[in-house]
Amino acid sequence: MTAPDFPLRTAVLASGGGSNLQAIIDYLDGLGPARAAQVVLIASDRAESGALTKARAQHIEGAVIGAPADGAALVTLLESHRIGLVVLAGYLKFVPHEVTRRWAGRIINIHPSLLPKFGGAGMYGRRVHQAVIAAGETESGATVHHVNEEFDRGEIIARERVRVEQGDSPDSLAARVLAAEHTLYPRTVQELAVKLSNTSHSA
Ligand code: GAR
Secondary structure, eight states: OOOOOSSEEEEEEOSSOOHHHHHHHHHHHHHGGGOSEEEEEEEESOTTOHHHHHHHHTTOEEEEOSOTTOHHHHHHHHHHTTOSEEEESSOOSOOOHHHHHHTTTSEEEEESSOTTTTOSTTOOTHHHHHHHHHTTOSEEEEEEEEOOSSTTOSOEEEEEEEEOOTTOOHHHHHHHHHHHHHHHHHHHHHHHHHHHHHHHHHO
16 A cells, blocks of 8 residues: 555535635644645635635635536546545535545534534534524534535534523524634544544554
8 A cells, every 4th residue: 555645635625615624724734744634625516615715815726516416526536636535614515425435534524513413414504503593402513523425424523512602693603613613623634634644654
């Protein structure tokens, strides 16, 4: 087996503004030579997404995923960039099985609730926070998990709890959870990349 790249070549898939993407880039940059992952590809199903604007601004390769359900095309894109770790950051399309199988254990997502609660198809963004408040929950949070063939059902890697305050709106809760995501996700990406690098070296 050939040794993997260090830092691990990482792709971030994002549909929206890309604040988690930015938090990951900034955190890894701040680690300097200790960073175990490096974002070398940003891919989005939306050509006009903030994530792709960020890619251009930071001279990171950007790609539009023209047909999100085309697993073979996505595998080709990721392989052409020798991607070792796939990070979903607000990517709202279903990731085809070809990709989740090929990168099993090396594809992760962040979800803005304490999974397994308030996850699954159709549960994303504001809808999650609306449902949390409607259910009268006193805490919410963010979960990083492996991505498998079912929406939000892969093995949980890390969670961060956030209080639901009296009078919270979906937007105020979303902002507090997002702030927690920005510390949880970059740290978890680094930790997983360290683990993957060590595992591959000893394989
Ligand atoms: C984040 O809150 C993320 O947890 C959520 O979308 C937002 C993306 O924000 N993802 C989901 O709801 C996935 N089911 P960002 O583009 O600013 O990082």
